[in-house]
Amino acid sequence: MRDTRAELLMQAETLVRGRGYAGFSYADLAEAVGIRKASIHHHFPTKADLGAALVAAYAARYAAALKAIRRDVADGPGRVEAYGRLYLGGVEQGLGCLCAALAIEGEALPERLRRDIAAFFEGHLAWLEAVLRDGQVDGTVRAGADPAALARYVIATLEGALLMERLFASPAAFRGTLAVLVDGLRRR
Amino acid sequence: MRDTRAELLMQAETLVRGRGYAGFSYADLAEAVGIRKASIHHHFPTKADLGAALVAAYAARYAAALKAIRRDVADGPGRVEAYGRLYLGGVEQGLGCLCAALAIEGEALPERLRRDIAAFFEGHLAWLEAVLRDGQVDGTVRAGADPAALARYVIATLEGALLMERLFASPAAFRGTLAVLVDGLRRR
DNA sequence: GCTTGCCTACCATTAGGTAGGTAGATTCCG
DNA sequence: CGGAATCTACCTACCTAATGGTAGGCAAGC
Numbered sequence: 001m002r003d004t005r006a007e008l009l010m011q012a013e014t015l016v017r018g019r020g021y022a023g024f025s026y027a028d029l030a031e032a033v034g035i036r037k038a039s040i041h042h043h044f045p046t047k048a049d050l051g052a053a054l055v056a057a058y059a060a061r062y063a064a065a066l067k068a069i070r071r072d073v074a075d076g077p078g079r080v081e082a083y084g085r086l087y088l089g090g091v092e093q094g095l096g097c098l099c100a101a102l103a104i105e106g107e108a109l110p111e112r113l114r115r116d117i118a119a120f121f122e123g124h125l126a127w128l129e130a131v132l133r134d135g136q137v138d139g140t141v142r143a144g145a146d147p148a149a150l151a152r153y154v155i156a157t158l159e160g161a162l163l164m165e166r167l168f169a170s171p172a173a174f175r176g177t178l179a180v181l182v183d184g185l186r187r188r
Numbered sequence: 189m190r191d192t193r194a195e196l197l198m199q200a201e202t203l204v205r206g207r208g209y210a211g212f213s214y215a216d217l218a219e220a221v222g223i224r225k226a227s228i229h230h231h232f233p234t235k236a237d238l239g240a241a242l243v244a245a246y247a248a249r250y251a252a253a254l255k256a257i258r259r260d261v262a263d264g265p266g267r268v269e270a271y272g273r274l275y276l277g278g279v280e281q282g283l284g285c286l287c288a289a290l291a292i293e294g295e296a297l298p299e300r301l302r303r304d305i306a307a308f309f310e311g312h313l314a315w316l317e318a319v320l321r322d323g324q325v326d327g328t329v330r331a332g333a334d335p336a337a338l339a340r341y342v343i344a345t346l347e348g349a350l351l352m353e354r355l356f357a358s359p360a361a362f363r364g365t366l367a368v369l370v371d372g373l374r375r376r
Numbered sequence: 377g378c379t380t381g382c383c384t385a386c387c388a389t390t391a392g393g394t395a396g397g398t399a400g401a402t403t404c405c406g
Numbered sequence: 407c408g409g410a411a412t413c414t415a416c417c418t419a420c421c422t423a424a425t426g427g428t429a430g431g432c433a434a435g436c
Contacts, residue, residue: 004381104284161341
């Protein structure tokens, strides 16, 4: 039952991450999925609805991954490194971050989407802050730095690296930046 | 003589940095400048021409700023900090990086624009690499790290911070990330 | 027998771009 | 010098294709 809808979400995500929200149309999506343009409106009445569903699905996938990392990895830097590796897939596939693609279009975006994106980043910020704080407590993360500020710095570095290294199609360079980032978090 | 052209470039830059390349139209630009839509084609025959001119002007402004920084600031971390402050203006005005906005649309972009953007980043990369190498030589930048890798890491962090802190309209947070970044470059 | 999921056939609007014209400045040249 | 030719910068009016979205129909299945 949900097959077409899921396919729509998948293809739409690829389109947005590859060319931006304003850069793809229902016609593009219809062709990618092999359905008529009007049928998309049955699943997602407006483009803004589709965008919101996209962000929701993307955020849910990340949320699951973040949970798994906290379960499977013990130390702070290791967790941040695992977090950074989530972005690596984008570089390898030539796809940017969905929320970065949306954030770039800022003003032109439906207000609702803008809030969803902000919430996405806020969730990651909170997760990272907790991870870094825990790391400071157990001594795996350098002390003295504000975890909240550190969290912002971590996301910024990874989002920026994804943006740039996708352009250069260089997963190796992304790994290099991730290494510098994680290394800087370790206890001195 | 060049007044209208300059005005077109200025307004177009604001539009692209605010809503992306696909997110603005010649009609938007015409209204912003107070000219008829068709007249824009007199100055920039196609949208791709306008985009290329935009990147060229943006890159030239940055090139001048980079030169000034090397002239006016002596130490490595100080230079990187001055470089980072160039991005701060964007956060304060709610505008992203022009080349980041274009990079996001990747595949959908005219091939020529994609190369101009890559060249923009390569120029900054080369500048930063030289600055960091000089800093290592004069002892103001921590030794042992590959300057090329460090340069990529610096741009990534700043581009990412601009992307995110524009969304949150938080120059203070940008400053925080810049501080973490520069601090990490100092001699240990 | 009504809901689901898709279809064809539209719609108004907007997209980037073109055709052709005009007022005013600049240049060419006898 | 004066006038003709040209160029610049803009205009109105238009084009075709694509945009997001709607109306209404039809077949399948719980």
